[in-house]
Amino acid sequence: MNMEGQIAGLEKKVASLIQDEQGVFLVDIRIKPTNNVKVFLDADNGVSIDKLVQFNRRLYKDLEESGFFPGGDFSLEVSSPGLDEPLKLHRQYVKNTGRNVEVIRKDGIKNEGKLISVTNDEIILEEEKGKGKKKEVVRHTISFDNIKTTTIQIKF
Numbered sequence: 001m002n003m004e005g006q007i008a009g010l011e012k013k014v015a016s017l018i019q020d021e022q023g024v025f026l027v028d029i030r031i032k033p034t035n036n037v038k039v040f041l042d043a044d045n046g047v048s049i050d051k052l053v054q055f056n057r058r059l060y061k062d063l064e065e066s067g068f069f070p071g072g073d074f075s076l077e078v079s080s081p082g083l084d085e086p087l088k089l090h091r092q093y094v095k096n097t098g099r100n101v102e103v104i105r106k107d108g109i110k111n112e113g114k115l116i117s118v119t120n121d122e123i124i125l126e127e128e129k130g131k132g133k134k135k136e137v138v139r140h141t142i143s144f145d146n147i148k149t150t151t152i153q154i155k156f
Contacts, residue, residue, distance in 0.1 A: 010039070014026050014059065024047060027092065028081070094118050100155050102153050103123070122142060127140060
C-alpha cells in the first residue's frame, strides 16, 4: 500500500475512533518510512492527555488486529499538535481566536498580532505598533488563500 493509501486508511480508522467524541477532530497524520505513525488530534475545548492515551491504545489495538502494517512493524504516537505546529484547519483558527499568532503570507510578508476574528474566507489580526503615546493598533485582514503558515505565539 502506498503512503497516500495508508494515510487514507488511517483517516477512516481515526474517524470511526473519534466519531462519538464531542468536539474532537483530526488535524494531521504523518507516517515516516520506518512506519512511525503520528496522529494529531485536537478538540474545540482542548483534548486531555487521558483522552489521547485512550485513543492511542484503541487505535494501536485496531491497527495490530487488522494487520494494517504487515508483521506489526509500526510505532504509534497520538497527541495534540504542539505550539510549534502551524494551524492547519479552520476549526483551529476559531479555537485560537483571542491568542497571539504569527502569520506568514504566501508572498513572504509576516504579520504578528492578536487573532481577533475568523470567517469562512479570512482572518483579522490586530497588531500593536509603537509604544506609549505613539502606540497605534493596525488591523490586518488576511484571506485563507494568502496564508502560508500560522503559528501561535507565546508572550511573556
